[in-house]
Amino acid sequence: MAGHSKWANIQHRKGRQDAKRGKIWTRVIREIIVAARDGGGDASANPRLRMAIDKAKAANMPADTIKRNVDKATGNLDGVNYEEIRYEGYGIGGVAVIVDTMTDNRVRTVAEVRHAFSKAGGNLGTDGSVAFQFKHCGQFVFAPGTSEDAVMEAALEAGAEDVITGEDGAVEVICEPGDFEAVQKALEAAGLTAELAEVTMRPENTIALEGEDAERMQKLLDVLEDLDDVQEIYHNAEI
Structure with a gap:
């Protein structure tokens, strides 16, 4: 399962995002609002909201800010309709x-x-x-040097579609969007931490x-x- 490496591009993208970190809260808040509005404010029953809240926590957003925006989206507070x-x-x-x-x-x-x-x-x-040139999927990318066998065992058993090793040793896992959480939990349970983990539009070429x-x-x-x-x-x- 060889494939072209996405590592350099991912590191480049992350560097650009870090430089623009001031915008992250704004984007995450909008994602929380839309996710809660469309799927309800109960994160345990709303996978999209869970992912948005995870992004918010990763960006060090306070819990009361998260809750306020969930409430805004579900009608408990007046808010903008995105x-x-x-x-x-x-x-x-x-x-x-x-x-x-x-x-x-x-x-x-x-x-x-x-x-x-x-x-x-x-x-x-x-x-x-x-x-049509992109695939909607879950994507996990592990740094060069990560054990391909360990990633493959955990990912495929959890329902991943493919495990691809790049030219420089980075390991990429692809799964259906609906299987993202299950694959993520299985990888974390195996002690494997991805440098990138997201539901994305992955280019075919x-x-x-x-x-x-x-x-x-x-x-x-x-x-x-x-x-x-x-x-x-x-x-x-x-x-």
């Missing part, structure tokens, strides 16, 4: 880009996303124009960018990241 909108487009060199947003004003959001693409040399596409093209693509991602309404960005570039 809707989820996905945009698809192309970046530099034909790179496919998916932008997930949460907004209280879709007219503002689409204008900002379109401007970000055009400003950085990309193009906003239509619904479905690039989504990647496009390598270097030099000026890589810089232009990173600029597009940075401009999109800076938009208040953007929650997640998925792309198939290797920068």
